Amino acid sequence: TRFYATEDPAGGAKSRDDELNKKQETPSQSPKDAEQSESSPSPQTTPKAVPISTGREDAVPTFALDPDDDSDDDEDNLPPPSFPALNSAQRASGPSSSLPAVSNSQPSSLSKPSLMAPPARPASSSLMPPPTRALPSNLRALPTQSASMRTPNARGKVQLSPGHSPLDWANLQKSDKDLSGVGSLIRVTPSMLKEKNGRKGRPAWSSYQGKVYNISPYLPYHPGGEGELRRAAGKNGEKLFMEAHPWVNWENMLGECLVGVMVSEEATGPSLEDMD
Ligand code: HEM
Structure with missing residues (x-):
């Protein structure tokens, strides 16, 4: 045409x-x-x-x-x-x-007027502010710098020595070994607990919800490190435990390490098994 x-x-x-x-x-x-x-x-x-x-x-x-x-x-x-x-x-x-x-x-x-102008940059008021670094209230803060420097990862887990994995600990609990170190359940006064702080060759005991556990055998198996676990020795470990890992079941982990129950300072007498 x-x-x-x-x-x-x-x-x-x-x-x-x-x-x-x-x-x-x-x-x-x-x-x-x-x-x-x-x-x-x-x-x-x-x-x-x-x-x-x-x-x-x-x-x-x-x-x-x-x-x-x-x-x-x-x-x-x-x-x-x-x-x-x-x-x-x-x-x-x-x-x-x-x-x-x-x-x-x-x-x-000639060609310039027919070109569309580039899209305008979005106004800053329409943008959401970047997320703040504040932690949500339902999460705990990460381990402190001192804790993470001593441990190889951010959550504070340590490299356990060979033969000390969680499975090894589970097998040890199933064995017939006496992990409590006391033979039979006893009454434990606050002064007794305080003495069993794991120093000078003494065992490390820790109380949790009125019960006393020998944590000494668990020290090399503790995923958070021996040093962290020792902080609970000779006293009530509930607070430290719940701050570190409220999802862990203390009683399952240390069931075979049960020493006895907490009693007041004056309450002395025969062993708990003899009371029945
Ligand atoms: C006394 C009884 C305790 C038991 C039975 C216990 C048990 C455990 C277990 C099973 C884990 C591994 C958790 C996981 O993989 O999610 C763990 C980790 C850890 N524990 Fe303990 N623990 C005890 C006490 C403590 C105490 C008293 C502290 C601190 C003062 C502590 C600090 C940690 C830390 C920092 C980790 C590694 C980080 C983590 O797994 O969240 N633990 N512990």
């Missing part, structure tokens, strides 16, 4: 016919004039747009009117039509709805 720059091709054809007729009527016309009038039906009224060479192949082709250019155009060199029509509603609605317009400006300045 070929398009013509003139809005009325029929008029152009008519004009060409007129020229031909004129040529026949004036045989004395010079060859140059005849050639010009034959291929340029109305050079004064329909200036042609010619492509502008931008040097960039990816650039949108643009055209410019050059009023001084009176060179001859054959049909193959005719520029594309003005679409939408110059007086159309599309063109009137704004530059974005029309094809590249006829212009004599350079491509760089």
Whole structure:
């Protein structure tokens, strides 16, 4: 399909016919004039747009009117039509709805207005603030720096020596070994408990919910380290235990280490088994 720059091709054809007729009527016309009038039906009224060479192949082709250019155009060199029509509603609605317009400006300045502006940066007020470092109330703080420096990971677990895994401890509890060190359950006064602090070759006892346990055999099996466990020696270990791992079942872990029950300082007498 070929398009013509003139809005009325029929008029152009008519004009060409007129020229031909004129040529026949004036045989004395010079060859140059005849050639010009034959291929340029109305050079004064329909200036042609010619492509502008931008040097960039990816650039949108643009055209410019050059009023001084009176060179001859054959049909193959005719520029594309003005679409939408110059007086159309599309063109009137704004530059974005029309094809590249006829212009004599350079491509760089032509193409810029048709580009969308980059999206605006979102307003800072619409952004959520970064999460605070405050701990949720249902979580405990991580171990302190001193604890984590002594232990190889963030949770404070230590590398247990070979043969001291949790499974090894479970097997030891199932064995017939006396892990309590007392033979039978006894009454333990606060002063007795305080003395069994694991120092100077003495056993380490710790109380939990009114019961006293010998924690000495468990020391090398404690995943949190021997030193941490020793902090509970010779006293009530409930608070430290619950701060470290409330999910651990003390009574299951140390069931075979039960020494006896806490009694007041004055309550002395026969062993608990003899009381029945
Ligand atoms: C006395 C009875 C105790 C028992 C039976 C016991 C048992 C355990 C067990 C089973 C774990 C492993 C927990 C897991 O893997 O989730 C553990 C870890 C640990 N325990 Fe104990 N523990 C005792 C006392 C203590 C005390 C008194 C402290 C601190 C003063 C302590 C500090 C830790 C730490 C820091 C860890 C490693 C971190 C963790 O696993 O959360 N434990 N303990």
